[in-house]
Amino acid sequence: MNLLARPFTVHFDPTNQELLLSGKMRPESANEIADALKLVRQTLEQYSGVVYLNVKRLTHINMTAFTALSDILTAHCRTRPERKIVIITSSVVAWSTSLFQTLATSQPNLSVEVYDSAFYPGQTFVEDESFIPILRTQTKMTWRHERELLPRHGLRNGLVMADICCGIGDFAALVQREFKPERLVALDHSIRSLDYARRVAADFDLQGIEYTYGDASQMLLRDNQFDFVTCRHSLQIFNRPEMLLRELYRICKPGGRVYITNEKNSHCLGEPHAETIKWTYEEVAKLFRHFDMDVEMGPKSRHLLADAGFDAIKVDCFMVTNLDGDPQDFADIIEAWENVYAGEMAVRRGDSVDFIRRFRQGFKDHVFAALHPKGYAGWPIWAASGRKPL
Amino acid sequence: MEEQASGFDDHALAPMVSLELNVATFKSQWQFCDRITEYLSDILGQGHSDPARYSNFLSVAANELIELAFRSTREPGRISFSLYRGATSNRLRIAFAREDRESTGMRSTGRQPLPGAGPDLKSDGTILLKDLATIFRAAIRIEQDGTHGMQIIADFPSAEDFQ
Numbered sequence: 383m384n385l386l387a388r389p390f391t392v393h394f395d396p397t398n399q400e401l402l403l404s405g406k407m408r409p410e411s412a413n414e415i416a417d418a419l420k421l422v423r424q425t426l427e428q429y430s431g432v433v434y435l436n437v438k439r440l441t442h443i444n445m446t447a448f449t450a451l452s453d454i455l456t457a458h459c460r461t462r463p464e465r466k467i468v469i470i471t472s473s474v475v476a477w478s479t480s481l482f483q484t485l486a487t488s489q490p491n492l493s494v495e496v497y498d499s500a501f502y503p504g505q506t507f508v509e510d511e512s513f514i515p516i517l518r519t520q521t522k523m524t525w526r527h528e529r530e531l532l533p534r535h536g537l538r539n540g541l542v543m544a545d546i547c548c549g550i551g552d553f554a555a556l557v558q559r560e561f562k563p564e565r566l567v568a569l570d571h572s573i574r575s576l577d578y579a580r581r582v583a584a585d586f587d588l589q590g591i592e593y594t595y596g597d598a599s600q601m602l603l604r605d606n607q608f609d610f611v612t613c614r615h616s617l618q619i620f621n622r623p624e625m626l627l628r629e630l631y632r633i634c635k636p637g638g639r640v641y642i643t644n645e646k647n648s649h650c651l652g653e654p655h656a657e658t659i660k661w662t663y664e665e666v667a668k669l670f671r672h673f674d675m676d677v678e679m680g681p682k683s684r685h686l687l688a689d690a691g692f693d694a695i696k697v698d699c700f701m702v703t704n705l706d707g708d709p710q711d712f713a714d715i716i717e718a719w720e721n722v723y724a725g726e727m728a729v730r731r732g733d734s735v736d737f738i739r740r741f742r743q744g745f746k747d748h749v750f751a752a753l754h755p756k757g758y759a760g761w762p763i764w765a766a767s768g769r770k771p772l
Numbered sequence: 773m774e775e776q777a778s779g780f781d782d783h784a785l786a787p788m789v790s791l792e793l794n795v796a797t798f799k800s801q802w803q804f805c806d807r808i809t810e811y812l813s814d815i816l817g818q819g820h821s822d823p824a825r826y827s828n829f830l831s832v833a834a835n836e837l838i839e840l841a842f843r844s845t846r847e848p849g850r851i852s853f854s855l856y857r858g859a860t861s862n863r864l865r866i867a868f869a870r871e872d873r874e875s876t877g878m879r880s881t882g883r884q885p886l887p888g889a890g891p892d893l894k895s896d897g898t899i900l901l902k903d904l905a906t907i908f909r910a911a912i913r914i915e916q917d918g919t920h921g922m923q924i925i926a927d928f929p930s931a932e933d934f935q
Contacts, residue, residue: 408835410802441828445836445903476829480907567824580821594824602828604810 390440392418399429404439404600412450419450426458431466437482438472438497439600452485459489467492474571474597514550514578516718519711521552524614524643524763526707527700529560535696535767536639540564541609546598546630547571547616551579551591557612558588567603569596599625603633610634614643617686621674627690634770640692641767644679652751652759655744659751659759662744666723672731680764692768704752704759712752712759720745785856785863789815792852795845795868805842808853809835815855816862820930830928833908834864837924841866844922861911862930867923870916 390405401422409415426433435455455467469486471478471494479496486494537543539562545554548568558566568591570576576593583591596602598613599622611634617623630640647670650663670677679686680699687695704712724742733741752759791808798804809831816834817827838853845851849869856863901912910928917923 406806408806408839442832442835444832444839446839474825476825477832477907481832484903484907569824592823594822596824602824604814 390415390418392421394421394425396429398434399425399432400434400436401425402436402439404441406442407440407447408442408444409446412446415447415450419454422451423454423458426454426462426465426467432468433465434468434470436470437478438470438475439597440478441475441600441602443481448481455485455492456489459491463491465491469494470497471495472497472597474595474602513718513722516715517550518552519714521556523702523706523711523715525553525556527702527763528643528765529556531698531700531765532557532561532641534698535641535765536769537561537610537641542607542635543567543610543612544569544603544608544633546601546611546613546626548575548579548593550575551582551593553612553614554579554591555583555586555588558591563610565592566590567592567594567608569594569598569601569603571595571597599629601629601633605632606635608633608635609638611638611640612642613640615645617642618644618677618679619670619675623676623679623686624690627686631690631692631770636770636772639694639767639769640687641765642683642687643763643765644683645677645761645763646680647677649762650748650760651762652748653757654751654754655747658744658747660744662741662748665741665744666719669723669727669731673727680762683764683766687766687768690768691771693771694769695766696768697764697766699762699764702761702763704757709752709759712761713749715761716745716748716752716759785858785861788855788857790852790854792850794847795849795851796847798851799842799845799847802842805835805838809838812853812855812864816864816928819857830862830908833904833910833926833928836904837864837866837912837926841868841924845869858927858930860930861927864926864928865923866925867917867921870920870922 390403390407393402394400395402403418407415407418412419422435458465459467467489469482469492471482473479473496479494482494486492537557541561541563542565543557543561543563544567545551545557546569548554548570549572551568551570554566554568557563568576568579570579570593573595576595579591580593583589583593594602598616598620611630613626613630617626620626627640627642630642634640648660648664648667650659650666652659667678676682684695684697702712706712720742724738724745728738728741748759751757789812791811798808813827813831813834816830817823820826841851845868851866851868854865854867856865901914904910904926905912908928910926912924912926914922914924
């Protein structure tokens, strides 16, 4: 029986003068973590100014490790009172701030900052409550396709399932209703989105979904416990998708599957006005790239899953169009994109008024195509899944 | 500590699960502390509005008490880990045989000391219980369990609001 606790890692990033501790630190004695302690000690000795100790992905610690770490930090604070040490904790890990605050209380040159800002680069753009109806409309439109695709990717009734980066929980609610999983955990890093998800579940009398506030890149969920893990439209707005995939792999049972969806925004299309629409969505891809997001990720899904260690990979592509139900729904989505991409992101990037005007035109033409009686407008999405080997 | 400990209400708690094993088995691998902690914490998290976070939150305190038991027990004998659920709190109880040795500082003020633990635990044990009680808003006590037994009891509020 393998009883080894999930290992921890310690890494120093000299660019940011940041020590990063992650994982689970539960040694029997301080000797077991001597290398990590040595790195902390050496870093503090070699670097001046502010040193950051980032523990936001440290999910567990015992007092043996904490005491050993505290001793080094405290001794250093005393011998070098000019030195500033900032400990960065996570609001996700509920014990972390209180525990490390005990150190800050006794050392004036040591402080604790709680990491609670948007974890995904794109999260700030979509967390606004005004965006929620659009997110729901998007899910309504993609669900028509995914409802049919999901069984091909291994989803069936009665599985133990997790929806990571669940957002406002609408997909989880649909899965709960349609596939009746034995257990469904829905995780997101937005408290506001989770509050909304809980309210919707309560309104619809949907019981049994376990909503959890969490960091998708270092989840508090155990290894090997889910038959089916979904992560939709999120890898593409995460600046380190391979890190997120590693976590999805970890929590998936051997033999279970991880299902992801991503877009290729530059392939959004429409007629009439195909050229202006094409230009705008190519610019969308560049705009996201500026903010470290890759909305061209869809076709790369197979590659990403293979690199993460999955086998039996399946990839599908479907096109959400204005012919899927009410064309106004499609048009509403595009208008919401225009507001966020042209109205906020392009402005934040510092784009010129002329650029933004042209940028907006492509969205307006896309709406026109969607609502035109003979028009056609599309939004392509890649759905892919891989099996965690037995 | 004493004030918190006086708030215990044994009658309002319903047993959830109990795990019992030989001390020799328990002490054969340090990683058993982690494994038992995670098993029990998962169960404690059930029913909470955010099971994963609540489980993780409690696991740090529970692990410390389980590690304390690991360091405090001697073979032979048996050790049990039990969970109870009440309306306002969840309880972890760790019970094991007491050794007839001089004591240790694994005490919370006003309670019985815990014989059998090594002298190295004296200061750490005292600090530990105080810190854990504060950080986890828990009531922790260590006391005799019958003539030959000891028990570590921790009550954690069940209505933690992490937001």
